[in-house]
Amino acid sequence: MKIAIIGYGNMGKEVERQAKANGIEVAAIIDPEDSAAQYKSVGESSLRQADVAIDFSSQKTELSNIEMVAGAGKDMVVGTTGWYNGLEEAGKIVRRCNTGLVYSPNFSIGASLFMKIVEYASRLMDKAPEYDPYIYEAHHSGKADSPSGTGRALADAVIRNVKRKKSAVFDRLDRRIKPDELHVASLRAGSIPGIHTVGFDSASDTIELTHTARSRAGFASGAIYAAKWIAGKKGIFSMEDMVRDMMQGGEGK
Numbered sequence: 516m517k518i519a520i521i522g523y524g525n526m527g528k529e530v531e532r533q534a535k536a537n538g539i540e541v542a543a544i545i546d547p548e549d550s551a552a553q554y555k556s557v558g559e560s561s562l563r564q565a566d567v568a569i570d571f572s573s574q575k576t577e578l579s580n581i582e583m584v585a586g587a588g589k590d591m592v593v594g595t596t597g598w599y600n601g602l603e604e605a606g607k608i609v610r611r612c613n614t615g616l617v618y619s620p621n622f623s624i625g626a627s628l629f630m631k632i633v634e635y636a637s638r639l640m641d642k643a644p645e646y647d648p649y650i651y652e653a654h655h656s657g658k659a660d661s662p663s664g665t666g667r668a669l670a671d672a673v674i675r676n677v678k679r680k681k682s683a684v685f686d687r688l689d690r691r692i693k694p695d696e697l698h699v700a701s702l703r704a705g706s707i708p709g710i711h712t713v714g715f716d717s718a719s720d721t722i723e724l725t726h727t728a729r730s731r732a733g734f735a736s737g738a739i740y741a742a743k744w745i746a747g748k749k750g751i752f753s754m755e756d757m758v759r760d761m762m763q764g765g766e767g768k
């Protein structure tokens with residue numbers, strides 16, 4: 516399998532390192548600014564040699580990247596976060612072009628397992644009204660969006676399963692939080708690769724579940740696994756689809 520890397524920032528460079536370590540050929544590196552990239556834009560010529568494109572770039576250009584990659588008939592792994600209002604459109608594009616796309620705000624396999632643990636804990640907490648759920652996440656100071664995509668996905672999981680919570684609040688509050696609101700706090704500092712905590716607080720104790728990414732390596736190896744998995748599939752898939760398949764014994768080729 517040959518890959519094209521779209522976005523040669525922190526994640527793009529980590530994907531390149533991991534690909535080389537695993538004998539996967541990097542056919543193209545595409546980035547508008549980085550002088551070490553061979554191509555400045557996503558298009559037929561930059562994608563020609565690749566089987567699958569792995570994109571960790573910018574939410575602003577994500578849909579046009581998807582349009583270009585699918586238009587070139589290539590499958591795609593999208594790690595970029597913050598573009599999910601465009602998911603429906605992305606689905607239409609890949610179906611029209613008959614290609615495959617897998618996306619996730621967090622390609623770490625550990626984080627996917629963490630999500631399942633949080634869903635299970637939330638179902639238990641639905642039956643224990645004395646516990647009030649909360650979420651906080653911390654990332655490096657270079658992260659472009661807030662809250663993290665994983666933070667949003669965790670909030671959705673809690674709200675889906677703890678029926679007394681109806682909506683998430685991501686901003687600062689100048690009032691008391693309402694009982695049916697779930698507070699999600701974000702912190703940005705230094706080089707933190709990513710920490711997500713889901714807590715449940717009662718008058719007598721606190722239960723906290725935390726996933727701590729130690730480096731970007733887990734995201735990159737998950738994205739490479741996803742590139743092998745998506746090759747030849749048609750349609751749009753989430754990481755959940757991939758992990759479900761993985762648990763049932765399906766593997767990246």
Ligand SMILES: NC(=O)c1ccc[n+]([C@@H]2O[C@H](COP(=O)([O-])OP(=O)(O)OC[C@H]3O[C@@H](n4cnc5c(N)ncnc54)[C@H](OP(=O)(O)O)[C@@H]3O)[C@@H](O)[C@H]2O)c1
Nearest residue numbers: 522524525526546548572573576594595596620621622734
């Ligand atoms: N899914 C996951 O597991 C996971 C894990 C970590 C990060 N992320 C997400 O991945 C994205 C990138 O993170 P990062 O830490 O690598 O950021 P970063 O260091 O800022 O890298 C992004 C790179 O992509 C370039 N870029 C922007 N638009 C592009 C386009 N249209 N085509 C090609 N390259 C383009 C940027 O160039 P400029 O500097 O010129 O804009 C920059 O070099 C973010 O959305 C982040 O939230 C996802």
